[in-house]
Amino acid sequence: MIPRGFFLLFLLLISVSTSSALRIDEDYSLKDSEDEAETTRTTRTEQVTPRRNCSRDIQIIDKLLNGTGYNKFRIPTDEGVTVTVEFWIQAITTIDEITNDFEMDIYINEMWLDPALYFDHLNPCKQNLSLNHQVLERLWTPNSCFINSKIAQIHDSPFKNIFLMLYPNGTVWVNYRTRVKGPCQMDLSNFPMDVQKCNLIYESFNYNNQEVQMNWAADTFDDKGNMVAPIQLLSQIVLPDYDLIQYTARKLQEPYPAGMWDELHFELVFERRYIWYFMQAYLPTYLTIFISWVSFSLGPRAIPARTMLGVNALLAMIFQFGNIMRNLPRVSYIKAIDVWMLVSMTFIFCSLLELAIVGFKVKDEQPGKKKHTICKKVETAFESSPPGLCRYDERYMLPLDRKSIGSYRIPLPKWPPGCASWPPEKIDKIASMLFPTLFALFNIIYWSYYTQRKMEQRMNLTAPIPPTGSAV
Structure with a gap:
């Protein structure tokens, strides 16, 4: 028989060893938890630290336009600026035979490079800056317009529909949502089985092609040789009495007393529905x-x-x-x-x-x-008149x-x-x-x-x- 004292001693040794093992496991678990928390804390620190050091939009604009000598009246480069243009047609509302014009809503996209607006070295928080028209008023622009339009105005409901985006390399992208009324060369000799042509001319009003070169956004052509890439339809054009059968874009150089100007011609051809x-x-x-x-x-x-x-x-x-x-x-x-x-x-x-x-x-x-x-x-x-009467x-x-x-x-x-x-x-x-x-x-x-x-x-x-x- 085993003495009672020896049995009690054996149970005491087992309990001591079990508690030691549990303590060791707890130590290892706590250590692992502390290691994971430290790793997570390090990762978060690595992610947050650059954001704390990056420059926000307001800071970048302030550094670019204030105290750097930026002048919006000066052309960005002495060699001239190349402005790339693209049109997005939203809707064509009316074509009037009495006034010989048409009216349309259009997005005008302009893009050029301004080295003075380079901000990649400022560690921006975003790769591009989306700004409003108030910032655009402080930047140089090519002052482009439709020189043959009757009415051209920027939509202002509820604010001016102008989109401005700056890229880190100094590229400026401006988008205007405008309503334009342009002329049509109406020939009604074949009315009502006629085909009409309307056009718009877009150019820089203040700068000749030695200072501003106006180009369409792409140089791709269809099988007929017409440039169609710079013009995009955002929706199907539906008119009550006309069908839009063709729209083309081309570039011309027009001489003026002050030099040669680049003109971007945008032409639309409509066929009348005579039903x-x-x-x-x-x-x-x-x-x-x-x-x-x-x-x-x-x-x-x-x-x-x-x-x-x-x-x-x-x-x-x-x-x-x-x-x-x-x-x-x-x-x-x-x-x-x-x-x-x-x-x-x-x-x-x-x-x-x-x-x-x-x-x-x-x-x-x-x-x-x-x-x-x-x-x-x-x-x-x-013959039967009685005798004695006077006869004629x-x-x-x-x-x-x-x-x-x-x-x-x-x-x-x-x-x-x-x-x-x-x-x-x-x-x-x-x-x-x-x-x-x-x-x-x-x-x-x-x-x-x-x-x-x-x-x-x-x-x-x-x-x-x-x-x-x-x-x-």
């Missing part, structure tokens, strides 16, 4: 002319009804023509819609002339029988024979051989076939001619244009 004019002008004209032809089938005796149809059709045509011309400029040349309306009114007027001829023929037939009856009664009364001498009396009566008729106009004896029914029958045939022939000639002119006009306006060169 509205077809529904509002051409289709009613067709119906009006067809109604005027109904009078041919009413017969030669329905003079009042036929007169009402012809006069109403002519008045409706004149009213329709005036309503269309009210919304167009007063140009001195003939438009396609003018030819259509004038020829259509001529057809209706000719139908009224045909009605006058038929009415004259009908009137010429009826009074002959009436005169013969009246003369017969006069002759009978003259025969020389004061109208000749009562039928041949002599016919000699006092109003002479008819000279007709073509065989036409003078045509009855009114035959004239109406010939007119009912002749008028539609001539009108169909006119339609073939009209639509063929002006459709061909539209294709030629579109080809001329969308022809490839050299991207660079000198204006003539």
Whole structure:
């Protein structure tokens, strides 16, 4: 048997060893925790220390513009500055034929290098600085503008829409959101099947190309040789009466008394949607002319009804023509819609002339029988007069024979051989076939001619244009 004292001693030794092991484990755990905390504290210190030493936006702008002798009226480099331009078209709102202009919302991007704004050595907290228009007013700018615009203004709702970004190497990027109203070279000779061209010219107003060189943002061209990269559409352009079929950009050099200027030309080509004019002008004209032809089938005796149809059709045509011309400029040349309306009114007027001829023929037939009856009664009364009454001498009396009566008729106009004896029914029958045939022939000639002119006009306006060169 094991003595009780020895057993108690054994249990005491086991408890002491267990507590020592737990203490050692706790020491190692605490040490590991302290090591992890120290590592985390070191990492955080390494991350925070540079941020505490970096320069913020306000500090960088203050160091660049204050106390460094920066002058916004001085060109950044003596060799000249190259300004890169790019347009983003947001929307095209209206195209007005009366004032010959168009209106659009556009983003203008300009980028140039200003060595005086280099701040990479200042340890910036950000790689680029996004600033407002107040800082831009303290920087040098190329003073660019649209020299042929009627109205150009920067959106200011609720503040001026100007974006400014500075890069550490001194590159300046400016973005303006503007509304521009520019001119269009309106040629309405093919209206409403016309194609119109509008353009804007962007250049530096104060500096010639020895001081500021204006360039488009990219030099990529499409298969036609047109530069299209600098122009981007932010959304689809939807207009009620036009389709944007092409937009191009090119660079020209224009001579001025103060030197040569770089001009960036931005051109847009629009094709008119003529379906509205077809529904509002051409289709009613067709119906009006067809109604005027109904009078041919009413017969030669329905003079009042036929007169009402012809006069109403002519008045409706004149009213329709005036309503269309009210919304167009007063140009001195003939438009396609003018030819259509004038020829259509001529057809209706000719139908009224045909009605006058038929009415004259009908009137010429009826009074002959009436005169013969009246003369017969006069002759009978003259022979049966009682004796003793004073009788007029025969020389004061109208000749009562039928041949002599016919000699006092109003002479008819000279007709073509065989036409003078045509009855009114035959004239109406010939007119009912002749008028539609001539009108169909006119339609073939009209639509063929002006459709061909539209294709030629579109080809001329969308022809490839050299991207660079000198204006003539």
